[in-house]
Amino acid sequence: MDFTDNRSAAGRYDAEKARIKAYIESHLKERRLRHTYSVVEEAKKLAERYGGDMEKAELAALFHDMFRGRPETELDRQVKWFGLPEHLIGRPNLSHSKIAAIAMEREYNIDDADIVNAVSFHTTGRAGMSKLEKIIFLADAIEPLRQYPAVQEIRTLAYVDLDQACIRSLERTITYIREQGEYLDPDTQNALNDLKEKLDL
Ligand SMILES: [Fe+2]
Numbered sequence: 001m002d003f004t005d006n007r008s009a010a011g012r013y014d015a016e017k018a019r020i021k022a023y024i025e026s027h028l029k030e031r032r033l034r035h036t037y038s039v040v041e042e043a044k045k046l047a048e049r050y051g052g053d054m055e056k057a058e059l060a061a062l063f064h065d066m067f068r069g070r071p072e073t074e075l076d077r078q079v080k081w082f083g084l085p086e087h088l089i090g091r092p093n094l095s096h097s098k099i100a101a102i103a104m105e106r107e108y109n110i111d112d113a114d115i116v117n118a119v120s121f122h123t124t125g126r127a128g129m130s131k132l133e134k135i136i137f138l139a140d141a142i143e144p145l146r147q148y149p150a151v152q153e154i155r156t157l158a159y160v161d162l163d164q165a166c167i168r169s170l171e172r173t174i175t176y177i178r179e180q181g182e183y184l185d186p187d188t189q190n191a192l193n194d195l196k197e198k199l200d201l
């Protein structure tokens, strides 16, 4: 056994999982906590379906919304403190992902870039998403507690074709954002363009 790599065994993130669970259980509101555990289950199912790493999927899902629901002023302060892009100011729906990714690295010593990116881009997606990033992005969008038009279609598609489901979900997000007159993060459009290009659509 290689004792230098304690990440190689199953259950390798048990300590981090215990810590983040303690955090979210004492900080998240009931509804957000139920959503988070629902994302965990969905992400594990998707990882199993597509031969992804279930341990990493579970960990990313546990962290993904750790700061969702924090006051906007607090998130804005963090954006400035960490020198994150200006467009995150006043947009807690975007900044909570970026700040969670930083916390994973700095406070929980999670150095696996794929897990950190899955949290960082769970709201927007981006060009060149990894399998884990797609799994977290979709699990967040389709977990059983989610309700919006087209969710059922995306849910079904998610277990048929991961990329097509991401495309459908991104398209729906872009339409929704435009309808609401909200800010569309370029990463979302880039994610869609990139997937379509790869699939030659
Ligand atoms: Fe989120």
Ligand SMILES: [Fe+2]
Residues within 6 Å of the ligand: 035, 039, 064, 065, 140
């Ligand atoms: Fe979420």
